[in-house]
Amino acid sequence: MPDPLxxxxxxxxxxxxxxxxxxTALYNWLLARGRDGTLLLRIEDTDRERSTPENVExxxxxxxxxxxxxxxxxxxxxxxxxxxxxxxxxxLDAGHAYRSTxxxxxVRAFKDxxxxxxxxxGEAEDEGAVRLRVPEEGSTVVHDVxxxxxxxxxxxxxxxxxxxxDGSVLYNFAxxxxxLDAGITHVVRGEDHLSNAPxxxxxxxxxxxxxxxxxxxxxxxxPDGKKLSKRHGAASVQELRDAGYLAESVRNYLxxxxxxFDPERDRFSTAELAxxxxxxxxxxxxxxxxxxxxxxxxxxDLRELPIDDLVARLEAFTGREGLRPAVxxxxxxxxxxxxxxxxxxxxxxxxxxxxxxxxxVLGAEGARDALADAREALAGTEPFDVERVEAAxxxxxxxxxxxxxxxxxxxxxxxxxxxxxxxxxxxVALLGRDETLRRIDSALTRAPARH
RNA sequence: GCCCCCAUGGUGUAGCGGCUAGCACGCGAGGUUUUCAACCUCGUAGUACGGGUUCGACUCCCGUUGGGGGUACCA
Numbered sequence: 001m002p003d004p005l006x007x008x009x010x011x012x013x014x015x016x017x018x019x020x021x022x023x024t025a026l027y028n029w030l031l032a033r034g035r036d037g038t039l040l041l042r043i044e045d046t047d048r049e050r051s052t053p054e055n056v057e058x059x060x061x062x063x064x065x066x067x068x069x070x071x072x073x074x075x076x077x078x079x080x081x082x083x084x085x086x087x088x089x090x091x092l093d094a095g096h097a098y099r100s101t102x103x104x105x106x107v108r109a110f111k112d113x114x115x116x117x118x119x120x121x122g123e124a125e126d127e128g129a130v131r132l133r134v135p136e137e138g139s140t141v142v143h144d145v146x147x148x149x150x151x152x153x154x155x156x157x158x159x160x161x162x163x164x165x166d167g168s169v170l171y172n173f174a175x176x177x178x179x180l181d182a183g184i185t186h187v188v189r190g191e192d193h194l195s196n197a198p199x200x201x202x203x204x205x206x207x208x209x210x211x212x213x214x215x216x217x218x219x220x221x222x223p224d225g226k227k228l229s230k231r232h233g234a235a236s237v238q239e240l241r242d243a244g245y246l247a248e249s250v251r252n253y254l255x256x257x258x259x260x261f262d263p264e265r266d267r268f269s270t271a272e273l274a275x276x277x278x279x280x281x282x283x284x285x286x287x288x289x290x291x292x293x294x295x296x297x298x299x300x301d302l303r304e305l306p307i308d309d310l311v312a313r314l315e316a317f318t319g320r321e322g323l324r325p326a327v328x329x330x331x332x333x334x335x336x337x338x339x340x341x342x343x344x345x346x347x348x349x350x351x352x353x354x355x356x357x358x359x360x361v362l363g364a365e366g367a368r369d370a371l372a373d374a375r376e377a378l379a380g381t382e383p384f385d386v387e388r389v390e391a392a393x394x395x396x397x398x399x400x401x402x403x404x405x406x407x408x409x410x411x412x413x414x415x416x417x418x419x420x421x422x423x424x425x426x427x428v429a430l431l432g433r434d435e436t437l438r439r440i441d442s443a444l445t446r447a448p449a450r451h
Numbered sequence: 452g453c454c455c456c457c458a459u460g461g462u463g464u465a466g467c468g469g470c471u472a473g474c475a476c477g478c479g480a481g482g483u484u485u486u487c488a489a490c491c492u493c494g495u496a497g498u499a500c501g502g503g504u505u506c507g508a509c510u511c512c513c514g515u516u517g518g519g520g521g522u523a524c525c526a
Contacts, residue, residue, distance in 0.1 A: 408485035
């Protein structure tokens with residue numbers, strides 16, 4: 001029997017859940033859910049400034065939106081101050097750590113003297129910050145599930161500061177103690193933590209405790225190869241949500257970004273993802289987050305959503321109600337939830353204001369006449385349903401010997417105000433005869449007469 | 452500067468010593484078409500470079516170059 005998994009994810013509480021962090025959270029989630037493990041949510045808050053209740057709530061909210069739940073937590077590192085102090089004096093007493101007043105300048109001076117590649121070693125003093133004593137000889141090797149062994153020679157490692165002079169502990173010490181106490185078996189985090197791993201391993205060793213398994217994920221980059229940031233558009237899952245992406249699409253896309261799933265497929269249910277996820281399969285090289293591809297995935301998923309579901313999401317997204325009829329005729333044209341209102345808002349709030357489109361389409365040769373003919377045909381259409389509307393409009397096309405678009409576009413611009421809308425017959429039928437005629441009349445009044 | 456990681460088309464990836472280097476997104480052309488999408492066809496483009504090892508390297512080793520991360524009494 002394998003030991004039960006205890007996995008933890010620990011976003012930093014800065015308020016925004018960054019996309020890279022979201023992927024890390026997702027992989028932790030898939031790992032735990034796929035192997036019946038326990039998932040612990042920890043907030044890395046040794047730096048008190050960041051973990052304001054508002055920031056934490058934003059993170060939790062983003063996690064929930066993504067559909068990631070956890071079994072225990074959130075727990076805060078700052079809640080374990082007593083235990084941290086205890087572990088600290090344990091190391092001090094055993095000689096694995098010492099106090100030192102050495103500053104960053106002292107460390108620099110040390111390297112000037114001994115060489116830049118030499119790790120700093122301080123002298124034990126009665127006061128000052130607490131530094132962990134790194135062995136002179138040998139090395140610490142990180143056995144990483146994803147990247148294999150990475151060896152860190154002790155001679156290159158500085159004696160890391162693990163607690164401030166005031167006794168408050170620092171990250172590398174606190175996580176190690178917390179992971180130990182929480183019985184964490186798997187630590188899955190970003191590659192930016194790889195160089196922290198030997199420090200934490202050294203803490204485990206000093207505490208004479210077995211370390212968890214580590215897996216460091218490659219980082220996510222923007223299209224320019226640089227670290228993903230707001231410059232690249234959305235950089236946090238909150239922004240993705242606001243941009244109208246579906247949580248399940250984001251999940252699916254993020255999961256595919258480096259997890260080594262079947263390359264012949266690009267769609268997996270969340271259950272499948274959890275079932276197939278293998279830490280060993282995760283890529284070692286960084287990936288570029290491509291929002292266009294996410295858009296494509298999103299559009300595909302959105303188009304297949306049951307209509308009731310889509311309507312509910314759109315009403316929540318736009319804050320408007322009674323959207324269903326419009327959603328029915330627009331679903332195929334949406335890529336994100338945010339696409340809906342620009343496309344269909346005219347049904348509810350009147351024609352959009354697009355003078356350029358109006359002038360171009362209704363100013364074209366014969367456009368005004370075509371629109372007048374359409375008005376006449378529509379005025380006599382009964383009942384006013386999609387079928388009859390289509391017959392009426394096509395009749396106009398035929399009588400005028402025009403191309404379809406020479407009639408349809410003027411009508412479209414008259415009712416929508418722009419050149420883009422759902423299908424013209426569906427749109428006209430949905431708007432109803434009275435409103436359609438009203439808008440056509442209004443357009444006719446504004447349109448320049450040209451024959 | 453020093454420590455560490457990474458390297459298949461524009462992007463995400465498959466490959467695990469012998470392949471016509473596969474799939475998807477994008478992009479291009481065509482088809483369909485009432486706009487925008489969607490959809491169908493076809494097409495485009497890749498193993499960073501240099502040395503080895505081997506009968507044989509995208510696959511293994513070394514170096515170079517390039518990219519990234521770390522280097523706090525931050526997390």
